[in-house]
Amino acid sequence: MDRLIASAAQSLAGGDALSALKRISLRDDPPALALRGTAMAQLGDLARARELLQAAARGFGAREPVARARCILAGAEIALVTRDLVTALRALGTAQAVLEAHADRANAAHAACLQARLLLLTGRLDDAEQRCNTLETKALPAASRPGYWLVAAGIAMRRIRARDARAALDRAAQTARETGISALAAEVAQARAAFDAPAARLIENGGDRLLDLAKVETLIATDMLLVDICRNVLRCGATVIPLAGRPVLLALLRKLAEAWPRDASREALLLHAFRARHVDESHRARLRVEIGRLRGLIKPLAGVKATGRGFVLEPRGARKIAVLTPPVEGEHAALLALLADGETWSSSALALALDVSPRTVLRGLEALKEAGRVDWFGHGRARRWIVRNVPGFPTSLLLPVLLPKG
Structure with a gap:
């Protein structure tokens, strides 16, 4: 590696993309193209960065597999940032296999960290957590460590573990400060703001209030019967009944929970679950069928009793009932x-x-x-x-x- 390339690489590692470009902006050899691509990515011109990295990968070719894999890895990170998830998924696996085979521990660990980020983004929390637990954290480059802790915080937030999320955010902030890269500090600050903002809305006894993540965690640890619209489940403590893929039953259950301890009228249930504005006997028959299915599904936690005008939820034991929803709702x-x-x-x-x-x-x-x-x-x-x-x-x-x- 010549002196200009080494100096540019050192500038990029410290987040100084402009200094790196000054040294290599007129060079078109593969190492310079790779560094120019990384610099352009740091400056936010992702389209140009992608072109430069692809040109560098072609220049390295099969004779320099590690350098080529590093370019692919950088391109995969750009694809992840631009939400080209299919490309990112394919490229990350390819790059990591080559880097591990050639004992490039730092970049292989970075690839695993990006894979965990991708898995988190697509809701595969078990896979993301396993990836975080198995990657070699000590081998991560300094600039990659805040990202690792942000992934850990994201997993904890999605699993509603507020204390773990806050601890991971603290580690992310610490490692970001150690790098001295302002963009990383800003990313951590944005994650902290998301953690502190309202995370859900609780509907209970005709009223509602916003909850942060810590209060949501406390709530779901109680014996309250909770219709969790955020997760599409009915939960009470450690018992969870999934309702994903059953939108009609979830809609009926929500309406019954919102009306509790009073009953919900048949007309209200039909309108909410079936969008039926003009009710006929076929609608009433379908409602009876769906209520029967709902009874069987939630039997471990509650019953559904018919009343003169509709139906009412009857929780097992002296539990309260509430509904947990996102702060803002809508069809999409x-x-x-x-x-x-x-x-x-x-x-x-x-x-x-x-x-x-x-x-x-x-x-x-x-x-x-x-x-x-x-x-x-x-x-x-x-x-x-x-x-x-x-x-x-x-x-x-x-x-x-x-x-x-x-």
Whole structure:
């Protein structure tokens, strides 16, 4: 490695992209292209950074597999930032295998950290946690350590473990300060703000109030019967009954919980669960069928009793009943939750993160576009979607978590 390349690499490691570019801006050899690509990424010109890194990877070729894998790894990180998740997933696996085979421990650990970040983003918390637990943390470059702790904090937030999340955020802040890179400190500060903001809304006895993550954690540890709309489950302490994939039963259960201790009328249940404005006997028959299914599903925690005008929930024991929802709700709340990070997303990446079909995502995006909530730019596969106004609440309880379907 010549002196200019070494000096530019040292500047990049310290977050000084401009100094690095001054040294190598006129060079087109593969090492210089790779460093220029990294510098452009640090400066925010991700499209140009991607082009430079691809050119560097071609220049290194098969004769320099480690250098080529490093370029692929940097490109995968850009793909992750730009929410090109399919490309990131494919590239990370390829790069990490080569780096591990050639004992490049630092970059292999960085690749594993990015994989954990990708798994977290797509709701695969068990896989993300396993990846974090098995990667070689001591081998991580200094600039990668704040990212590792942010992933750990994200996992803890999504699992509603407030103390673990705060501890991980403290470690992220400490490691960011040690690097002296202001962009990393800003990223940690943004994560801290999300942690401190309201994370959910509790509906109980006709009223509602906002809760932070610590209060949500305290709540779910009690013996309260909680209809958790954030996770699509019915929970009471350690007992959890999944309702993912059963939207009608979840809607009925929510309406019954909101009405408790009073009953919910049949008309209200039909309107809420079936969108039925003109009720006939077929609707009433279907309601009886769905209520029967609901009884069987939630039997360990509660019963459903018929009344003169509708149905009422009867919790086992002297438990209270409440509903936990995201701070802001809507038909396409999950899409908005992902877009709320302020990044540009492709529809295919949104479909992968939400574990739904691309057609479903496109229908939702078009509806949000008509409502003035999102914008797009580009055409075809290059089209990207972005939210117009980033909502003032964190997405930790809104983003998808892959739970077993009941």
